[in-house]
Amino acid sequence: MTGATKPLNPRGTKYERVDFPVFEFPVVGKARYNYTTGEALGRFLAGLKEGRILGTYCNKCGRVFVPPRMYCSYCFREVDGWVEAKDEGVVVTAVMSYISATRARLEKPVAVGVIKLDIPGRQFDDHFFPGIMHHICGATEEDVKSMRIFGAKVKAKWKPYEQRTGSITDIECFELVRP
Numbered sequence: 001m002t003g004a005t006k007p008l009n010p011r012g013t014k015y016e017r018v019d020f021p022v023f024e025f026p027v028v029g030k031a032r033y034n035y036t037t038g039e040a041l042g043r044f045l046a047g048l049k050e051g052r053i054l055g056t057y058c059n060k061c062g063r064v065f066v067p068p069r070m071y072c073s074y075c076f077r078e079v080d081g082w083v084e085a086k087d088e089g090v091v092v093t094a095v096m097s098y099i100s101a102t103r104a105r106l107e108k109p110v111a112v113g114v115i116k117l118d119i120p121g122r123q124f125d126d127h128f129f130p131g132i133m134h135h136i137c138g139a140t141e142e143d144v145k146s147m148r149i150f151g152a153k154v155k156a157k158w159k160p161y162e163q164r165t166g167s168i169t170d171i172e173c174f175e176l177v178r179p
Contacts, residue, residue: 035134040068040172043082051158053117055130064119066130085117085130087156088177092116092131094149096141100134113141115154115174137173 018090033054037045040056044067047054053143055066056079063074066085071078094113115135116129124130154174164170 009157037050038070040070041142045166045168047084048168049164051087051161051164051170052122053063053087053118053156055083055085057081057083057122062122062124063128064124064130066117068133071091077095083119083122085119085170087158089115089117089131089138089154089172089174091149091152092126092129094136094139094144096144109141111136111144111149111150113142113174134168135173136176138178140163143176149176 037098042059044054051054053066054068056065056068056070057071058075058077059080060077061071061072061074064083064085065072065079068082073155092114096110097112098106098109098110112133114131115136116126116131118125119130136149137157141150143152153176155177157172157175158164159170159172
């Protein structure tokens, strides 16, 4: 073999301790920023303001995406259209959260779970389904610990129309539907 050279260290380079500078920034006021939602998320949020949960679907693999996407992440192709989910479903998994969305400690924990949404005319298995993570009101800590909440039917509790802003918080929570 001519011209071939053996690497000096085939197992990588020797470790050297390097002191990196540390930067600290004091918190100054609130950060303000704009975020462009794009077509899929923008239409989803507009739907929430109207009391509708919208998603997209892919005819090739049969998946429905809630929140919607413009491209199927399984088939790598543009989705085929829009679909409306019912504002009810089944709890797939849930936990009790002792921390709020702002990372503040809560005095009383809240149930948070993934809701498998119902879409008329479509069936889904337990692995691929249109779902949404949200608060579950009416659930007790014992419901979650005992896993009684798993498989429970829930329905969205919407804010009054005049209070909706086009946000996921337009759904206050998903309420347990007790028989």
